[in-house]
Amino acid sequence: MELGFVILAHENLHRVGALVEYLAKQNCAISLHIDAHTPAKESNALRDQFKTNKHVMFTDSIHCEWGRFSLVQASLSAAELLLQKHPNIGHVALISGSCLPIRPIKQFKHFLSRHKATDFIQSVSVEKDKWVQDGLNEERFTLYFPVSWKRNRFTFDKLVQAQRILGVNRQIPTHIEPHTGSQWWCLTGKTLQLIVNDPNRAVNDSYFKHCWIPDESYFQTLVRNHSERIESRSLTFAKFDAQGKPFILYDDHLDAISKSDAFFVRKVWVGADKMYAQLLASDRDKVPMSKVGAKSIDEHFEAALAQRTSGGVGYFNAGRFPGGYAGSRGQTVAPFAVYYGLNDLYPDIVNWLCKSSDMVCHGHLFHRQRVEFATGAKNFLGGLDGNVKIRNRNPYGFLQNLLWNDRENKHCFQFDLRDHQAVRTRLTQDENAHIIVIREGWILKYLAAKKVGKDVPSYARQLQDMERAFLLELEQSSTSASVSTFDLQDVLENPQQILNAATEILGDAPKHALLDMPKMVDLNGVNKALRDLKNAGLTLETVPLAKPAAEKQADKQPRSTPKLVQ
């Protein structure tokens, strides 16, 4: 006989029956182990179904528990039975009751006939490589695991902790070099004979009895002692999710899975009627072993795993709400720019930025009376409403939505002390925020407001205090935003610098050389305002300008000198 199967089954025995029947028809020997906890009615029905089938044999049922030696015990006894009946069998494959063949058995046999002496078993050295994704690796072999993790998680964890503290280090038998790998293998009859009839079998078994998840290490380790040639890969496709359980396959995976370079898949959902019908059809054609797209199904599940554990930035839904440390980062989808004070210096800055950069340039998104979307419309992509009350209900959420809804583009907006301030703290804590600040920019605000007849000193003080609070906030350690601060003095003297910074803030070069400068606010009043403010008793860092850069030519009035101020 060329090919035999050891099948471990514990549920959905009607599906197992279909699988066994299919394999038996293809002239394969099958040794079945049915878990002792499976309802007797079901297991007896399966036994009756194959009572007269000479290819099918059943071993005594024991209760198998995940992660424990009972699984190895079941595989061993089933393998022994199979070898007893067919001592000269070519290859034996271990599969589970929820596995299905991706390719026809004929093709599988043909493949094995070309690799007569090869053992297909994933066998990775524990010391040299790390196959185990998550959880215990070397400690699987050096600690004792007397209780089941599934049933006594708490005790299990405490026992591991206690052994670590006590420094327990089990002696690994000298002939054993621990290897791990996928539970599902396909070994030559000869190798399997040698493992089963190993002169050290008693030592092996008693050692592995106290290891953790021995079904992923028993055969994987011993095969190293007995095999002529090992190809360290599993012929059964299985991927594991974040919880360490295999991804389940459904009908809609059928196309992708047939491109895989494996021969079997696990684990198939019991209700996947189409998959069962198609993969167990007796008249199946050969499925080409092309390398094209062989990894697509792997990538599909790897992407899902990444999505579950760390995926997603800048949006929320019923299954995602980052809190704590995770909540403090990755809240907005992409970098964005915030300009503080620029709008007061250049009233037309928004239009100018639109022309000079590729950003979507909003006005004052958080203006108290309105929301100034770049489009000038009352709403924005995604149905984001320009209603101030809705925006103010959750201003940072509003910003997150705005950035997410138009995530193809980069965004910038103006922000100053007259705007709704509730968003400010979250803004400074956002690592995606790039903020340009003009220190003492409030003076420009004061200038603008003075025209409408405000009470000078108190209003100016109020603005100054607000700005100080804002700057203090930016200096705090919780600030993750990248902040570039410019002094008003420098800006007035050399406006080119801040305009360059404003267009290049998100790392892009400006669309074209900045020839066309935006129109600066009328600076005639600046010097006078500075004097007035100083005389009113405010401390200012900006001194009246010797020669405002923008007014070099235009300024016909006699220059004011610092002396006058004092």
Add this chain to the structure above:
Amino acid sequence: MKFWDQYRLRLERKRRRARSLRKRRELTPAALNVSKIREDDVILFSTVRNEKIRLPFFFEYYRKLGVNHFCFVDNGSDDGTLEYLISQPDVSVWHTTRSYKRAGFGMDWLNGLLGAYAVGHWCLVVDVDEFFVYPHCDTRPIQALTHWLDQSSTRSFGTQLVDTYPKGKISEAHYRPGDNPMTVSDHFDTGNYYYERNRKYGNLWIQGGARQRGFFAGRPAFAPALNKIPLVKWKRGNVFVSSTHNLLPRSLNLVYAHNGGQRASGCLVHTKFLEMFSTKTKEELARKQHYAASREYNSYSKHRGGKNDLWNGQSVKYKDWRQLESLGLMSSGDWA
């Protein structure tokens, strides 16, 4: 969470459960087919009042998903809803004319029925205008989802309500029995939802969408909650607290990942806005049986739309779950 807070929630749960057992006595069985329920069946629970026109498609949709049995509370319908329900083979119906409001807006009745018939089952609790959309719902039946949730040791599944509305006037969105309401009321808002956490119960609190901007723009804080947990593996002692927005015990509300990743979640497509809506509003306002002094219906009745009631240039036509996932409104998590 402090021990005392936990204990208070436990007391609240007990109180709600006791209340549901008392309120269950207000129900009279009109058609009892619960003996047909088998071990692994998924059961749907709902309260209805004068919804006959919606029922044919509702059954078509959920039977196709694989729901095995339906349990309805009929709250005094007079349009033939009760008769229609009784005629269905896989439906159990209870009838009552008692106050919807005083039964916790129907939740006491449903809690009572869930405790009696749903223990050990996955159950779906939805209104007749809500359509459950989960990842891969076009290729996998609901049993595939519940099996996977079982395998993942998860007992509840979170969704976000997505309001759909027609292009044009709501009163002109004509609907005939059997029509798919998602093709009549077929537009929705894709990205104006706001997320917070309810500290007491641990659930997410989602607001926004078309109803907030359309009817609650003046008082956005009062906009209806859009977080729903409609699919739960029922255990003795579970109770829904406020509609299906949250449950007790509290752990059932933790349907979201809080470490930066995402868990599988779905949407409930809410097709409230069809032509029946305007008549329904008048009726409901007269009955005064809705949440928070019928705030919602009050806002609707005051609202005067122009050419379009809710539709605007940003509205997007609803397609399928993949569209919702690419918009970020739901996620397949690691259920690939």
